Structure formats: structure tokens, C-alpha cells
Amino acid sequence: MSGRGFRPPDPATTAHRAYRLLARGRPAAAEPAADPVAGPIADLAADPVAAVAFGLDVPEDQARAGMEWLGERRLLAPDGGGVALPEQAVLDVLAQASGGLGRMAEEVERWRSTVSDLADLVCVHRERPSGAPTGFESERVDVLRFTDRAALRRWLDDRALLNRRDAVAMHPALAPNDVLRESLKVDLGLLKRGVGFRMLVSRTAARRPGAAAYLSALEKGGGQVRVADAIPLRLLVLDGSVVVTPGPDGEPPCDVVIRSDVVGRCLLAAFDHLWVGAEKYATFVGAGGDRDEELTAVHVRLLRALATGAKDEAIARQLGCSERTLRRLVAQTLEALGVRSRFAAGAKAAQLGLLD
Known part of the structure; x- marks a missing residue:
């Protein structure tokens, strides 16, 4: 007979038969054999593989695969002379899994802490130019230019995952409602991770139809919103060192991303100056949105x-x-x-x- 297409028996199938055999303590035969050797399995603890191979009438390598399957699932008694109850095996596996998950959680936390420590060291590179006086430090400023607003939003969405401390934004005008709905998902994600978020908007922007849904949801999620009579420019500052603002006038129009501790610190000071004199959004809404006939x-x-x-x-x-x-x-x-x-x-x- 040709061996073409022959597949060895599934270890699980052999294991199930072996388990039933070991649970009974005798070969799986329809009638008791006359040969005393075919009676109750002898010397099971001494050589369980041979006993199972004999009891099931299968090769020893097949019996060994089935026994290994049972052993991996804690279904063999510790002394090797029988089988364990499935209920006990379930408890053993769960106990091992719980311990493994605990170690995994500790390992994840260790790596998270390591990455956080490294992130603190990934700061703006400083170098002393040739011929500079003692005590002089120059700062390397990285600038990215985006002529595609959609590409900028994707970059900001990716950057939001690295934002760890705070974010501030001010808007003389707000984006269209469909963009606001997408932005809200990212903003609420920041707040959920414990990142502080403050936003300044102009009164005109706050009264625009559709703006209230976004601003109210932002405050409900833990953000802070204030309203000012006028906002000088569109600005976003992440972690005090990543600044996003419109680029210089020109063709095509663009947005720029500036990575600089010094620039970020200066713009944050300007933001805080406006923030102190701005009106809380809840007060603005309670007053009817400055009593103009616009939606609040x-x-x-x-x-x-x-x-x-x-x-x-x-x-x-x-x-x-x-x-x-x-x-x-x-x-x-x-x-x-x-x-x-x-x-x-x-x-x-x-x-x-x-x-x-």
C-alpha cells in the first residue's frame, strides 16, 4: 500500500483515547482479552508511553505524542500513574496563566518606564558654535512645512500619541464641522490619557453654528475653553516645545511646525497672557453668547x-x-x-x- 497522502494521526485524537484508557486503567477493548497481559495496564508509572501504546494498539511515537498533549494541558497525574481531573487541570492552567500575565504586565511597565525615560532625554540638541564665547549656547530649531492641511492633520494625529503633558490651542476661527468631529476624537483621547488641554477661541468662532457641540464636548471631557474678543493667530503648542502655526504669506499657503523649547516657551507666555483676560466658556454660554442672535x-x-x-x-x-x-x-x-x-x-x- 502506498504511503502517498498518509497523514499521522492528530495528537489530540490519540490523547483523548489515551485519557479514556488511563481513566479506566485498562485497554480500550470491546471484550476482556484472555491474555493476562491485556488485562489492567501493568507498570503504568514505570513506562506510561509503552502502556498506552499497548492499550491503544498504536506505535510508541504516536502514544508519546498523545501523552505529551495531555501533559501540556495538565491532564496527567503528577506521579505519572494516571490522569488528573479536567476541573483541576483548568485551575492549574488558569493559575499559570495568571502568573504569566502578571509577569508580562511587569515587563510592559518596565519597558514603558524605559521609553518614558528615553523620551525625557530626546530634547532639542544644543551645541556650542566654533568661536562662541564661554557660556554661549545655541539651540537647534527644526521646522517642518505643510502645504497640505490634510497631511498636517494626519501628522498631528500621530503626534498626539506622543503628547504627554499638556496642549494649548487658540483659534480666531474654527474648522468646518466635519473636521471638528474628527478632531474631537483626538482631543478627547488626549484628555483621557491625562494630558491637560486649554483652548482659546474668538467670540465669533464660539457663536458659529456647530461650534457649541464641539466646545461643550471638549469641556465635558475635561478640557478648558475660554472666549476672547480677538485672537491674534491660529496656534497649537504641544508639551511646550512643538508649535504649529500658519507659515508666512506666500504661494502656496502653508503651515509650519517648529520644534523649539525657546519658541514654545515664548508663545506659551503670550497664550497665558490672553488666557488670564479671557471669559470662561460656561459664563459666555450662560450670558447667551454675548446676546447675539447666534447658536450657543x-x-x-x-x-x-x-x-x-x-x-x-x-x-x-x-x-x-x-x-x-x-x-x-x-x-x-x-x-x-x-x-x-x-x-x-x-x-x-x-x-x-x-x-x-
Whole structure:
């Protein structure tokens, strides 16, 4: 008979048969054999492989593979003379796995600590130029130029994974709503990791339809938002040393990333100066967004309440205002959305993504 296509038996199949055999303590035969040698397995502890090979009528290498399968799963008794209960084997395997996971966690923490220590040493390179006076230090400043805003956002998303301490941003105008929704995922990820995040926005940007959903979610996630009358430039500073700002006027327009401790420190000082005099976003919203007929977080909450079909009395309680104030807020909301009915306001709000 040709051996072409022959496959050795699966060790698991042999192991299952061996387990049943060892559990009974006799060969797996339909009828007891007349030969006394075929009775209960003799000298199992002395040579279990030979005993299983004999009991199953299989080659010893096949029996050995099955026994090794049982041993790996803690299904053999410690003395080699029988089998362990599956329940006990499960407990043994879980105990070993728990110990292994504990060691793995310790190893991961050790590597994390090592990487953190190395990151602290990866700072801006300083060198003393030839002929410089004693005590002089120059700083190497790295500058990256991005003419593609989408490429810059991808770079920032990757950089966010390395951001460890804090981030500050200021915006004279905010990005489109679809970009804000994507940015919010990254911003909330930073906050969840314990990175401090402060944002300054202009009053015009804060009143723009759709901005309230982003700014409110940012504050709810642990960020801080303040509103200023005017913001001089768009700016982002990560960990005090990575600065992102628009590049010089020219063709094509670009954004620049500057990696410098000194530049970062100077711009952070300018940011803090504006921050101290800015209005807290919660105060700005509570005042009705400077009372201009534009959407604020209160208007967005009103729209979401209206979308549930709740009555004015219940919505007023939810917003903490009187029904008279509620009617004024409804009128402001309709005016800001450019519609005449509550139904049309709900449709427009859904279109703008304010009900998400």
C-alpha cells in the first residue's frame, strides 16, 4: 500500500483515547482479552508511553505524542500513574496563566518606564558654535512645512500619541464641522490619557453654528475653553516645545511646525497672557453668547430637547429657565437657523449635525 497522502494521526485524537484508557486503567477493548497481559495496564508509572501504546494498539511515537498533549494541558497525574481531573487541570492552567500575565504586565511597565525615560532625554540638541564665547549656547530649531492641511492633520494625529503633558490651542476661527468631529476624537483621547488641554477661541468662532457641540464636548471631557474678543493667530503648542502655526504669506499657503523649547516657551507666555483676560466658556454660554442672535450650547440643548417632543414646561425645567425665557430662546434659535417653525428648526439642526 502506498504511503502517498498518509497523514499521522492528530495528537489530540490519540490523547483523548489515551485519557479514556488511563481513566479506566485498562485497554480500550470491546471484550476482556484472555491474555493476562491485556488485562489492567501493568507498570503504568514505570513506562506510561509503552502502556498506552499497548492499550491503544498504536506505535510508541504516536502514544508519546498523545501523552505529551495531555501533559501540556495538565491532564496527567503528577506521579505519572494516571490522569488528573479536567476541573483541576483548568485551575492549574488558569493559575499559570495568571502568573504569566502578571509577569508580562511587569515587563510592559518596565519597558514603558524605559521609553518614558528615553523620551525625557530626546530634547532639542544644543551645541556650542566654533568661536562662541564661554557660556554661549545655541539651540537647534527644526521646522517642518505643510502645504497640505490634510497631511498636517494626519501628522498631528500621530503626534498626539506622543503628547504627554499638556496642549494649548487658540483659534480666531474654527474648522468646518466635519473636521471638528474628527478632531474631537483626538482631543478627547488626549484628555483621557491625562494630558491637560486649554483652548482659546474668538467670540465669533464660539457663536458659529456647530461650534457649541464641539466646545461643550471638549469641556465635558475635561478640557478648558475660554472666549476672547480677538485672537491674534491660529496656534497649537504641544508639551511646550512643538508649535504649529500658519507659515508666512506666500504661494502656496502653508503651515509650519517648529520644534523649539525657546519658541514654545515664548508663545506659551503670550497664550497665558490672553488666557488670564479671557471669559470662561460656561459664563459666555450662560450670558447667551454675548446676546447675539447666534447658536450657543444653550440653543443646541434646546434643539435636542425639542427633538424629543417634550413640552415647553418640561424643557424649561431641563434648561433651568422660565417658560418666558424658553420662548425667547426658541425665537433666537429659529432666527439663527433662518427658519420659521420648530419642525423646520429640527430638520436644519439634524442637517448641521447638531443633534448627534
